[in-house]
Amino acid sequence: MKQFYTIVFLALFIARTNAQQNTILIIADDVSPDYFGFLSSNTDTAHTPxxxxxxxxxxxxxxxxASPICSPTRAGIFTGRYSFRTGVGDVIMSASSPQISLSEMSIAKLLQAHAPIKYNTACVGKWHLNNNQPSKRLIPNTMGYDLYSGNFSGAIPSFTNYTRIKNGILDTVTTYATTQTVNDAIAWMDTMNTNKPFFLWLAFNAPHSPYHLPPANLCNTTGLSGTTAHINANPRLYFKAALEALDTEIGRLIQYLQENNFIDSTNIIFIGDNGNAPQVAQITRTSRAKNTIYDYGVRVPFMAAGPAVVNPNRVSSELVNTQDLFATIAELSGFSNWSNSIPNNTIIDSRSFLPILKNQAGTIRSWIFSEQFSSTADPSDGKTIRNQDYHLLRFDNGKEEFYNQTIDPEENNNLLIGSMNSTDIANYNFLCDSISLLTGTGSDCLTLSTKHFEIDDTADIYPNPFSSYLSIGKNKNGNIQMLNSFGQVIYQGNSLEKQDFSYLSNGVYMIIIGINQYRKVVKN
Structure with a gap:
């Protein structure tokens, strides 16, 4: 009996330990994957050991x-919701800019107040979810952070002389900003309640402009004079220097975690908040970088390490939105039923990628989405969606573009102005219908809409509309997925036969058969 209780105690201890994993979310500002050798085959990368x-x-x-610009990305991570739901679709510049609402349930508040094990919470560094007004300087604390220490603006005027807000109080900092950010994080961890796990949102200003010469002890400054003329003539050199300094300070943070026995219980997620700025973009058409809905403007570095990762040192090609961090961080914190704490009628777009970290089979998304909208009309504003191979851009001025990302990664060949094969058309229809269902904009998919979405006898799905059961006339075998209007996979298997879908809400659903057959069905 004593042995039995010992086993039970150990099992409970292990479960509690796993549930109490810490999470650090590190956000680098304005950087694409192509500056990291471990994420890209590009040869012009920064030295980030x-x-x-x-x-x-x-x-x-x-x-x-991510989103094409920083404020919407941060709002999406903070709430797990797309920009058209939060209202934050552009960079926050002033009091008149749409800003994060206090009514939103934040990931910080979720862990601080609602999780079964309450978390220490801190946000250190760039906020950029509200403008810097006295009445708003405590909003980070109000929305769930025990500590906020950093700057509210999109960019600091100088990395060695800027205004910091710490729990609502202003002061002037002259320590190098990247160093100060880690200093503040470590100081908080030194004083937090060690009986509780912690969540740290660590948002660096680097390598965002102003491009500058970092301290020589943080990076290789050989050949860098630091003069304004040299910086303007060689922005990439200084951008890489700032990244190297960032890497050095991340190394100091990791060393602290090791020395204080946090490393084995801490998951570390590293991301960028949008693509490279045009001045440092490493593509031919630099007008398709940050602040655009082209792939280069929204694709970001993204990796997760720590005790939750099974079979590490691998690459996943699964589709992930930065909004997915919301659900994932909650579940990394042992909060599996977090959705019960979300206010009624609040739609959460986040999908946990924890199964991918655990190396479990399955797909969490069939598409990812991004968008940008401004208070005044801008030709770059629009909505965009992609699946594994294809990318559809729908601009607010009515223009559409469509690319095969697998064979055309720099997006030079707009398929909508050339000939399209049946696979191209099927993917266009799927993405166009998915974005219309998601945003509620209706189906206005050029001339390739439903008349090209014809059911043939290779995959005749009936009855359509349906109330409970579905059948496929031919080619019944193979991978079949059913998706709802939010892109959630609600069924995956080899056959629709005998699957009772009567529990589904009325509406439009998408059936994917194999890799390139898409069919719409209506539940009523």
Missing amino acids: NLYALSRRAVRFSKAW
């Missing part, structure tokens, strides 16, 4: 999307 070492312990995501 600490992030490289972290990547050997991580799952690296090759198809991760």
Whole structure:
């Protein structure tokens, strides 16, 4: 009996330990994957040995999307919701800019107040979810952070002289900003309640402009004079120097975690908040970088390492949105039923990628989505969606573009102005219908809409509309998925036969058969 109780105690201890994993979310500002050798085959990368070492312990995501600009990305992570739901679709510049609402349930508040094990919470560094007004300086604390220490603006005027807000109080900082960010994080961890796990949102200003010469002890400054003329003529050199300094300070943070016995219980997620700025973009058409809905503007570095990762040092091509961090961080914290704490009628777009970290089979998304909208009309504003191979851009001015990302990664060949084969058309229809269902904009998919979405005898699905059961006339075998209007996979298997779908809400659903057959069905 004593042995039995010992086993039970150990099992409970292990379960509690797993549930009490810490999470650090590290956000680098304005950087694409092509500056990291562990994420890209590009030869012009920064020297980042600490992030490289972290990547050997991580799952690296090759198809991760953020928003085209920083404020919407941060709002999406904070709430798990797309920009058209939060209202934050552009960079926050002033009091008149749409800003994060206090009514939103934040990931910080979820862990601080609602999780079964309450978390220490801190946000250190760039906030950029509200403008800097006295009445708003405590909003980070109100929305769930025990500590907020950093800056509210999109960019600091100088990395060695800027205004910091710490729990609502202003002061002037002259320590190098990247160093100060880690200093503040470590100071908080030194004083937090060690009987509780912690969540740290660590948002660096680097390598965002102003491009500058970092301290020589943090990076290789050989050949860098630091003059304004040299910086303007060679922005990439200084951008890489700032990244190297960032890497050095991340290394100091990881060393602290090791020395204080946090490393084995802490998951570390590293991401960028949008693509490279045009000045440092490493593509031919630099007008398709940050602040655009082209792939280069929204694809970001994205990796996760720590005790939750099974079989580390691998690359996942699964589709991931930065909004998915909300659900994933909640579940990393042992909060599996977090959705019960979300206010009624609040739609959460986040999908946990924890199964991918655990190396479990399955797909969490059939598409990822991004968008940008401004208070005044801008030709770059629009909505965009992609699946594994294809990318559809729908601009607010009515223009559409469509690319096969697998064979045309720089998006030079707009398929809508050339000939399209049946696979191209099927993917266009799927993405166009998915974005219309998601945003509620209706089906206005050029001339390739439902008349091209004809049911043939290779995959005749009936009855359509349906109330409970579905059948496929021919080619019944093979992988079959059913998706709802939010892109959630609600069924995956080899046959629709005998599957009772009567529990589904009325509406439009998508059936994917194999890799390129898409069919719409209506539940009523």
